[in-house]
Amino acid sequence: MLEFQCWFCGEGIERSDGDALMIGIESLWRWAEGTRRKDAPYQNIYVHSRCAMDRMAGATMDLETSVFGEEE
Template sequence: MTKPNYAGTTLNERLFAKGVLNEFDAAIGDKDRVKLIELLKAVEVDNPYGIANSLIGLGYQCWFCGGGIEPDGREALAICLSDLWAEQSDEPPTQMIYAHFDCAEMRMRGSSMALERDMLFASASET
């Protein structure tokens, strides 16, 4: 059996192709986090834990402080990590982490680089 290639597909397209869309919807309705994670992993979604939390209302947690990240709260980041040296033609495994901007800025200070609030949140600085 050939392994499906999910590159460039949406979550719904992946779930439909796998034949688990109804099962996924039921898991959301039941707030069954374990089942959601299982289904998200089955369709090779990055960060199935964070996505499951978001879908059932548990929200995102800051990687650095552990606090919740609210959509209407402080500026927040989604940080995608992957193997820098992976072949460019391959889709390397990735991990998403989430953080309040202020927490990331404080903890990710570098010797020659810095997070740039104005670049990341241009619309916020224009108001």
């Protein structure tokens, strides 16, 4: 059985959270300039859908609700 832990709250993420997120993190500039190597550092983090909605609001933009399967 796969087990994932939420980056924000530290609790396990259950399959019942159908809109939970996997977020990939890598260097913006290597990605934008197309200079990524196959062995370039990369990490995935996992987040409850509610934690993402509550904690990932930016100063100038929010996550699009369609990411969570909700209508805008």
